Amino acid sequence: MTTTISRALCSARLKAALRCEHRLAACTRGAFIASATTAPPRRPSAGHQLRHASSSSPSHTSSRPKANYVTTPIFYVNADPHVGHLHSIVLADVLSRWAQARNGGWSSSLAEESPTKAILCTGTDEHGIKVQKVAEATSVEPRALCDRVSGRFRDLADAAGAGYSRFIRTTDKDHVKAVEHLWKALEDAGHIYKGSHEGWYSVSDETFYPESQIRPAQDSELTAQQKESNEAIMVSTETGSLVEWSSEENYKFRLSSFQDQIIEWLETNSRAVVPQVRYEALLDEVKSGLADLSISRPRSRLSWGIPVPDDKDHTMYVWIDALTNYLTVAGYPWKEAGGTHSDQQGCWPPDSMVIGKDIIRFHAIYFPAMLMALGLPLPRHIVTHGHWTMNKSKMSKSRGNVADPFESIRRFGKDEIRWFLCRVGGNLSNDADWSEATLLEFHRKQLQGQLGNLASRILAPKLQARLVEHAKRNDHRQDGKCVVGKPERTFEASVVDTLQSLPARVDEHFKAFEVHRALEAVSEAVGEVNEMLQRTEPWSTKICTDDEAGKVVYLASEACRIVAWLLKPFMPTKMEQLQRELGLMGEAVRWEDLGVLRDHVILRTKGEKVQPLFPKID
Known part of the structure; x- marks a missing residue:
């Protein structure tokens, strides 16, 4: 019965998304939304009293203005950077520089003269199955792979002239500490429980897919060995990646219990997500229902990651690990910085979080729910941009239509590329064609x-x-x-x-x-x-x-x-x-x-x- 209900929920969610003019793109590492056992009763928590971003920051009062805080997504290190990554970096840097020039570095709602620099962070997401498998395939240690590719992303930020305050890596020691603290805070408040899960799983996409998002593989998609096996091979309709039936035990975050609060936050903050078309699509998705979120993987399958506190058989998954980076940069956990909620950087919450449209669900649903559970203020604006295409097709190394951002900067000039990315790609509602x-x-x-x-x-x-x-x-x-x-x-x-x-x-x-x-x-x-x-x-x-x-x-x-x-x-x-x-x-x-x-x-x-x-x- 639970499986039927959950699959029906997934189907309804998909139909709701299709009604939107611009359906939210599925992320490479999408939600763990297949069938699941019923969650055990949750314990009440003070975090449920938080409604939306109008709540006061952990550290700021009217007498202490908040530094403007702009973030880029942290980029996954399974491959070298491309023009889309450069676009995110440049857009965030432009917003940060504007805040610095326009408001002296302070958040626009608390503007006053100051030499303080606006805070801009960028960095790399370095844990996960993809990194683990690429490292295995190339016979290198995961850390060595991360060091190399992370260095390329840092080089790109430097080549683009980004004035970042910190380049964060999810392998940084203070980040690991922040993630462990956040997990324990959620767990102690009753927002995490252990449950079983089964469904169609894609190793390459690192996600479970509902039946509505899989199909039989075509012959052209199969290897010779797969064709000879005579087994039914299924793939994701979105990415074409191979999926296989999997069942496992993992930890879950009670995302479903925050549905009403997220709806209220969005409906009372119409500029929380921009542009408008994605705000409307996101609100429709939340209203269609939210399932609890898997936030761990068995360590036997995912060893390259942060272990779950007090359970070394499980590894924390991306929703907890990667999203916490924005808090890490702001000095979280603040309670350990002198016994009070002392925001070390004086910048929480983010004024603008710049992301690609394919990761909006994680930043505008999962992350706000976690912040609500912790009683922390929510981001003021989540700025989502489109993708870059080439000849109207999404850039792909397999198609050979990827623009090298380093070569583009070398040939055309750093400032010229920055201007072009914002002039042509600054229309956030649409994809832009690289030409x-x-x-x-x-x-x-x-x-x-x-x-x-x-x-x-x-x-x-x-x-x-x-x-x-x-x-x-x-x-x-x-x-x-x-x-x-x-x-x-x-x-x-x-x-x-x-x-x-x-x-x-x-x-x-x-x-x-x-x-x-x-x-x-x-x-x-x-x-x-x-x-x-x-x-x-x-x-x-x-x-x-x-x-x-x-x-x-x-x-x-x-x-x-x-x-x-x-x-x-x-x-x-x-x-x-x-x-x-x-x-x-x-x-x-x-x-x-x-x-x-x-x-x-x-x-x-x-x-x-x-x-x-x-x-x-x-």
């Missing part, structure tokens, strides 16, 4: 042709020399330096309005996690300024007087100043170069003053040619 031709076109038209061209035009030695001579003749100086002053308000009023309103418009897009629209707004503003230059031709002594040329260069210079500040989270190196050419290095700019046009712009007295901001890419 070098598209990248080159965007670079030529928008970076080189618009922003790069604007900077080169207004900083051209001939034009600057002309304006310097005009300033000397008319004694237009400030602190001994030649300047052009702010023109009257009616001069190019439309351009002035665009520049003054641009920071607020970009900020609104960041609040909505629309980084692609933030970049579009900046590009449109740059385009409008370039149109002004084309129309007025300040470089021409026949068309534009010295006085008019000064006014145009003033507005164009102010545009570059504002744009450099707004684009610095996306392109930190290039925008620092632009600020240096504009003579702005070392200037502290308050957010409130960014859109306020200055009284004057200092002219360049050096006659050397400015290096192109975005050189041509062959």
Whole structure:
């Protein structure tokens, strides 16, 4: 009877997901949701009193602002990194840099001036059957394999210019300690019990599948040995991976008892998961029913992992191990940091958790339920992005359509790749197609042709020399330096309005996690300024007087100043170069003053040619 009910529940859950416009993708290591025995009665716990993220943090009060905390997923080390991993790293880094620039590193709801850096964490998930099997197949120790591949992910974060505060590994000693503490806390509160489980299990996917998600294998999917066996071979409909019937005993987390609380949290926090399409799909999935979650594997099958406390025959599974990393970075367990809930990093809960759409269930259902059980605040925003495809097909090494992120950064440039990933992949609702031709076109038209061209035009030695001579003749100086002053308000009023309103418009897009629209707004503003230059031709002594040329260069210079500040989270190196050419290095700019046009712009007295901001890419 239990098996029938559980399978019916899985079927209902699948149908509910299919009704969504964008069904949540099954994760490689999906939920343990096949048939299970009835759970024993649970003991009451104080954790059930927690409802949603509005609860106060373990350490923060109104007198102590919370540092902004952004996370990437921790990446599984069974294979080298690809462009999708780079996308997650860059998006999280951009959000973190924006928080640092916009709010001084504090969480947006508690913003105040501070030199404190925003906290960004990334890292690697290093335990599990896949790692164990790859290590066995390549005759290396699991730790050695993890060291090598984890190093590649760290190299990628460095190559991308990510300003991470910590690169965490699930093999780190403090993380193991945090995981063990979390397990005991859940167990002591009655949220963990031991039960038996059977179903169709995929070794490669590390998950049990319900019957609704398996099918007979086709001949083309079978090896010669499998064909000769004449046995019925079943595979996952989602991944095509081989599945086999398995039965075992394991520990379970009482996920089902948190269904109503998760629904309430989602319904009262409509921005808890973005974009909206995935929020709606997730809410439908939770409403369709949640089964208790297997959180261990027999140690005889999974030896590469953290043993269950007080039971060395079982290994903790990914739901407990990997998800705890976000707490580890924040200093968990806080009770051991001086006898109080002292949040060592002053950053819990996360402000933005950046993840791929295929792991939304784990971060937006399993993890919140565990936090509820512990009485801890929930993440403020879970930011889910789509996948990168190539020629409209999902990247796959077997298909030979994987873009090497290291080679892409080497060829096209770190900042250019960061900009492209956010400009094209920043529309979180959709998958994005990786195309070098598209990248080159965007670079030529928008970076080189618009922003790069604007900077080169207004900083051209001939034009600057002309304006310097005009300033000397008319004694237009400030602190001994030649300047052009702010023109009257009616001069190019439309351009002035665009520049003054641009920071607020970009900020609104960041609040909505629309980084692609933030970049579009900046590009449109740059385009409008370039149109002004084309129309007025300040470089021409026949068309534009010295006085008019000064006014145009003033507005164009102010545009570059504002744009450099707004684009610095996306392109930190290039925008620092632009600020240096504009003579702005070392200037502290308050957010409130960014859109306020200055009284004057200092002219360049050096006659050397400015290096192109975005050189041509062959």
